[in-house]
Amino acid sequence: MKKTGIAKSIALALGLSAASVAQAADVEVLHWWTSGGEAAALDVLKQDLETQGVGWKDMPVAGGGGEAAMTTLRARVTAGNAPTAVQMLGFDISDWANEGALGNLNAVASEENWDSVVPTALQAFAKHDGNWISAPVNVHSTNWVWISKSALDAAGGKAPTTWEELVAVMDAMQANGITPLAHGGQAWQDATVFDAVVLSMGNDFYQQSMIDLDPAALSSDTMVEVFNRMAKLRSYVDDNFSGRDWNLASAMVIEGKAGMQMMGDWAKGEFLKAGQTPGEDFVCIRFPGTQGSVTFNSDQFAMFGQGDGENDAQLKMAASIMNPVFQSAFNVVKGSVPARTDVPNTDFDDCGKKGMADLAEANDAGSLFGSMAHGHAAPAAVKNAVYDVVTQHFNGDMSSEEAAEELANSIEAVM
Ligand code: BGC
Numbered sequence: 001m002k003k004t005g006i007a008k009s010i011a012l013a014l015g016l017s018a019a020s021v022a023q024a025a026d027v028e029v030l031h032w033w034t035s036g037g038e039a040a041a042l043d044v045l046k047q048d049l050e051t052q053g054v055g056w057k058d059m060p061v062a063g064g065g066g067e068a069a070m071t072t073l074r075a076r077v078t079a080g081n082a083p084t085a086v087q088m089l090g091f092d093i094s095d096w097a098n099e100g101a102l103g104n105l106n107a108v109a110s111e112e113n114w115d116s117v118v119p120t121a122l123q124a125f126a127k128h129d130g131n132w133i134s135a136p137v138n139v140h141s142t143n144w145v146w147i148s149k150s151a152l153d154a155a156g157g158k159a160p161t162t163w164e165e166l167v168a169v170m171d172a173m174q175a176n177g178i179t180p181l182a183h184g185g186q187a188w189q190d191a192t193v194f195d196a197v198v199l200s201m202g203n204d205f206y207q208q209s210m211i212d213l214d215p216a217a218l219s220s221d222t223m224v225e226v227f228n229r230m231a232k233l234r235s236y237v238d239d240n241f242s243g244r245d246w247n248l249a250s251a252m253v254i255e256g257k258a259g260m261q262m263m264g265d266w267a268k269g270e271f272l273k274a275g276q277t278p279g280e281d282f283v284c285i286r287f288p289g290t291q292g293s294v295t296f297n298s299d300q301f302a303m304f305g306q307g308d309g310e311n312d313a314q315l316k317m318a319a320s321i322m323n324p325v326f327q328s329a330f331n332v333v334k335g336s337v338p339a340r341t342d343v344p345n346t347d348f349d350d351c352g353k354k355g356m357a358d359l360a361e362a363n364d365a366g367s368l369f370g371s372m373a374h375g376h377a378a379p380a381a382v383k384n385a386v387y388d389v390v391t392q393h394f395n396g397d398m399s400s401e402e403a404a405e406e407l408a409n410s411i412e413a414v415m
Contacts, residue, residue, distance in 0.1 A: 026055035037269025041334035082304035089375035138336035182258035184244035191373035200289035227400035268335030297374035
């Protein structure tokens with residue numbers, strides 16, 4: 001179906017009349033979807049709203065994890081000029097809800113019965129005091145590895161399932177003359193890899209260290225080993241990794257200049273945008289040792305208080321986001337999976353189908369955890385403390401022992 005076709009069918013499914021289409025105002029949307037794959041996904045949303053007469057004013061602020069976007073948001077709200085709708089993650093949503101800044105979406109949520117189709121792990125952030133305050137557009141997860149198929153074939157052809165196998169594959173890639181690990185040296189990207197390495201030490205360890213923030217786990221020998229592995233991974237990146245944007249790291253794998261990238265499934269959006277196909281051009285696996293477990297994050301749109309006209313547009317946007325047809329169309333392009341449990345996997349590629357199955361399995365098994373790097377494990381102050389230590393260790397002379405100690409101390413200091 002063409003994008004406009006999808007948008008029209010969503011408008012029809014929502015029962016929007018020509019009159020209501022004509023009345024809606026614009027939305028100004030603050031987001032960090034600036035890469036090629038992200039922009040393609042954003043377009044699905046823009047076009048859908050356009051069909052309903054809701055205009056789009058773009059407010060992009062690049063940077064995964066949303067740190068920069070949240071700084072801009074704070075400045076805008078302080079200046080009394082909040083954007084209409086804001087992409088937000090986990091604890092950032094809860095923080096703004098606690099400040100009483102977010103609009104109430106109950107009218108559309110109850111009409112469309114969000115309570116019965118949105119997983120409870122997402123409702124934990126999308127609802128505040130029993131009220132719906134944001135519309136979840138997707139579920140991403142961070143414990144993925146994206147591998148060039150040709151580089152993997154040249155390195156023996158077997159996707160690694162353990163740390164030792166991963167190291168062996170990266171050694172082989174290095175011997176074959178390519179950069180084993182495509183990475184962008186930005187704090188949030190270092191932290192995204194860290195999520196996966198912590199999870200690979202076991203579900204209990206992720207729970208204790210990243211969710212419970214238990215000082216004993218944070219400073220444990222296991223955490224020292226996590227940092228040792230981060231240092232080992234650091235030895236496989238190229239000399240120019242510092243400051244590189246994540247999508248440029250994806251491009252290195254797409255072009256066969258690098259073997260793999262450890263990144264959330266938004267990376268898949270870049271591979272698809274470049275015309276690549278899972279299984280043929282690239283391979284998606286869970287970070288070795290984490291199959292069966294998922295560290296998730298969910299992009300949600302929260303609405304800031306506006307006048308009546310804007311409020312109409314906000315509710316339309318929220319309804320559109322949660323429409324099952326839209327959820328499929330958008331997430332197929334974005335690389336994520338739907339935020340509703342009742343969306344068929346028919347239109348998704350093999351990695352998308354795997355993502356949906358893994359999420360359901362992890363949810364049932366109690367091995368679904370909020371991503372620390374992407375704001376779903378702990379509030380921003382803790383997340384930023386983790387960013388600081390992980391990035392200092394990754395880029396400097398800090399020993400793994402010092403890093404584990406520092407992690408426990410700096411988290412304690414902000415709690
Ligand atoms: C968001 C994704 C986004 C990625 C990179 C994550 O925090 O959840 O939607 O694609 O950052 O920008």
